[in-house]
Amino acid sequence: MTAFNWIWTTYFMAVASLSGNCIELTNVALLKPAEQSSTKLGDFGGAHKAVDGNMNTHISHCTHTADDSVPRWWRVDLLERFYVHAVELTNRGDCCSQRLGNFDVEVSAQNPLVANSTLRHVCAHQDTSIPQGATVRLDCTQPISGRHVRVLLYKDDVLTLCEVKVLASPLSTAPVTSGLFRRLPRSKASGDVIGEVMVASVTKCATACVTEPRCTAANIGPPAAPSVMQRACELVSYGGIGQDNSFTAADDWQCLLMTA
Numbered sequence: 333m334t335a336f337n338w339i340w341t342t343y344f345m346a347v348a349s350l351s352g353n354c355i356e357l358t359n360v361a362l363l364k365p366a367e368q369s370s371t372k373l374g375d376f377g378g379a380h381k382a383v384d385g386n387m388n389t390h391i392s393h394c395t396h397t398a399d400d401s402v403p404r405w406w407r408v409d410l411l412e413r414f415y416v417h418a419v420e421l422t423n424r425g426d427c428c429s430q431r432l433g434n435f436d437v438e439v440s441a442q443n444p445l446v447a448n449s450t451l452r453h454v455c456a457h458q459d460t461s462i463p464q465g466a467t468v469r470l471d472c473t474q475p476i477s478g479r480h481v482r483v484l485l486y487k488d489d490v491l492t493l494c495e496v497k498v499l500a501s502p503l504s505t506a507p508v509t510s511g512l513f514r515r516l517p518r519s520k521a522s523g524d525v526i527g528e529v530m531v532a533s534v535t536k537c538a539t540a541c542v543t544e545p546r547c548t549a550a551n552i553g554p555p556a557a558p559s560v561m562q563r564a565c566e567l568v569s570y571g572g573i574g575q576d577n578s579f580t581a582a583d584d585w586q587c588l589l590m591t592a
């Protein structure tokens with residue numbers, strides 16, 4: 333195992349106050365950026381059609397992958413981390429309902445396609461096909477903190493989704509929050525810097541990232557001076573669709589990449 337792959341783990345516990353026992357869930361996927369493993373006929377089967385709010389189940393209002401490798405997938409970038417409780421999927425109504433079966437719904441903090449992000453959490457698995465034109469709710473086995481939701485179809489068939497709703501709550505409503513980071517020495521994550529704080533320790537920088545819903549990576553600089561404990565901590569929105577998903581080499585820096 334190389335130093336680069338060394339897993340650095342830290343957990344943060346925060347008790348949030350809940351009003352009653354009921355957490356209100358909202359669809360946080362509506363009109364968010366989406367993409368898929370391939371698209372048939374240009375915009376005809378575009379990934380955005382699963383989050384456009386249109387519940388029409390005719391294929392002209394649904395996504396449609398082309399013939400590419402298995403598993404075929406579709407994903408949405410929620411733009412910030414939420415607690416994902418459940419997903420509602422609407423199947424095609426005019427044909428071919430048997431295609432939408434044997435798939436996983438997974439949740440991850442990072443773009444699941446980016447190198448160095450290996451931890452993904454399965455929210456739910458659906459073995460049988462969703463009936464033609466039906467909407468089915470799949471509850472996660474437990475709420476999962478994450479920014480990216482992906483549907484993976486494990487058979488050699490077209491992946492079509494007419495609408496996907498991600499039912500989630502804000503991080504602040506969760507009774508427990510936890511963070512798991514991978515430490516990348518001599519690296520900085522690219523992406524949008526959404527804030528910078530001065531901290532006295534790596535742990536404090538990680539805590540700052542966990543408590544900022546848009547933060548999925550933190551870049552930690554060297555001490556400002558040999559006698560000074562304080563160091564820069566950049567909070568980065570990393571791994572989004574259309575964002576710079578690269579790392580740059582930086583000798584005196586280290587990156588904490590949120591993986592869950």
Ligand SMILES: [Ca+2]
Nearest residue numbers: 381386494495
């Ligand atoms: Ca739709």
